Amino acid sequence: MRTRLFALAAVAATALSGMSACTDSDDGDGGAASGGGTRAGAGAGKVGVILPDTTTSQRWGTDDPKLLQAAFDAADVPVDIQNAQGDKAQFQRIADSMIAGGVKVLMIVNLDSATGKVVLDKAKAEGVRTIDYDRLTLNGGADYYVSFDNEQVGVLQGQGLVRCMGGGATAGAEPPMIADLNGSPTDNNASQFKEGYDSVLQPRYDSGEYLKGPDQSVEDWDNKEAGVVFREMWEQTNKNIDGVLAANDGLGNAAISILKKDGMNGKIPVTGQDATVQGLQNILAGDQCMTVYKPIKKEADAAADLAIRLYRGERPTTGDRVKDPESGAYVPAVLLDPLPIAKKDINLVIKDGFVEKKAVCAGRFAPLCRDAGIK
Known part of the structure; x- marks a missing residue:
């Protein structure tokens, strides 16, 4: 609170x-x-x-x-x-x-x-x-606590995922399913992130706009474990997940790695957080729909x-x-x-000095950066 x-x-x-x-x-x-x-x-x-x-x-x-x-x-x-x-x-x-x-x-x-x-x-x-x-x-x-507004981080993630999914169920169709890949259960920040994105998504589940899918935390934010967790989610739902609320870029990349094996990367929106080089590159490639920059x-x-x-x-x-x-x-x-970051906003993160253009735009990402107007 x-x-x-x-x-x-x-x-x-x-x-x-x-x-x-x-x-x-x-x-x-x-x-x-x-x-x-x-x-x-x-x-x-x-x-x-x-x-x-x-x-x-x-x-x-x-x-x-x-x-x-x-x-x-x-x-x-x-x-x-x-x-x-x-x-x-x-x-x-x-x-x-x-x-x-x-x-x-x-x-x-x-x-x-x-x-x-x-x-x-x-x-x-x-x-x-x-x-x-x-x-x-x-x-x-x-004595003191210094952080970001972590519930707002989650709100931005939930809003970003809804925006990236482009709408919920249509008449006569099954509602799109969203899976939650949460942060560590021992990290209070992860609990606050979840409170934030649940506040956005739960009313949409209640209305039938979306279908709530698997919802699991990842111990110690372990990216390797996140891959195992998401693989199980993907298979248990017969690969019918339509959106992934991943609590940070590392967890998001773990989910993207599983989706790539079935050629579904870029077709299923995945969120993130931290505006990491990897996360920004995933956004440039179209594999991740947004991140949150703190x-x-x-x-x-x-x-x-x-x-x-x-x-x-x-x-x-x-x-x-x-x-x-x-x-x-x-x-x-x-x-x-915190600030939401989509492809059009990557320049902001670079101009802020948080990441270097040469790191984000290295190799195969150079033309993607040019296309995104990154200078």
Whole structure:
């Protein structure tokens, strides 16, 4: 649940300029860490950042480390950015080392809420300020949360799929069937994405415009597992799926790979998310109908700005808060707006510097880029 306290601007810089700051001794609603240990004062230590893996999305291996490092370097704030490589035990070892080494602020992208909570609890016990980055740790009690409006991501995916399918059942015909290939069941973001696209699709199922087909989550956003899951969906429905709501580009590509084997790629709309090079290339090829672009630089800058303020002993207030569905507590939040991307919009992602034209338009995609007006 998201509660709007006052409007955020579209860009991170403006969103964060509305943050007020007070010293640690002030009373405020900025969500100060419990514990009050010696690390809570300004000046010493580092900011620690733990990213989840390098396989579920290109952002964790390349984009976020680069963008976060640049933001902290610009502020002359020391930062230690590490990646858990999908290993929950490694995630905890990294956190233990950072906490023992005296980090003042810890920012995490959890692998699951259980592991994330253990880490956040340890950090807070040592007086370390905590930020959930991109994913909310359920019952974790982080001081702050920085992400995109994840329900809106799902709404855009649902709207995009409906638009790509071009209409529902016609008189006397069987309604088109939609299959859901959801993200990890342990990722709260995946639950919010699903709430968003279900809000678009469920009324259409109820009206008979579309037929609800297989609906399954993919553990740990594993793209290989997604291929296995979608193959089973495809075969169990006698290959009668007419649209695929895939929660991100990796899952979408897994479904497309199965469709290619039967020559059905490009004939069945598939959604995505993250505006990855692969996802954009699939859109250019006509195999994927849309993706959702989350301007990660804005997210990284917003999170870094928040961490820098905490590092310097401030207690920022934010313009949003989200309700933790498990604990019922409200977490101060910075929430940014996602953007839907179809073929005509790919240039926007490239001009934004999120991906390079030479990567998207390499090889056989060069003429497709020219045809799409990508400059």
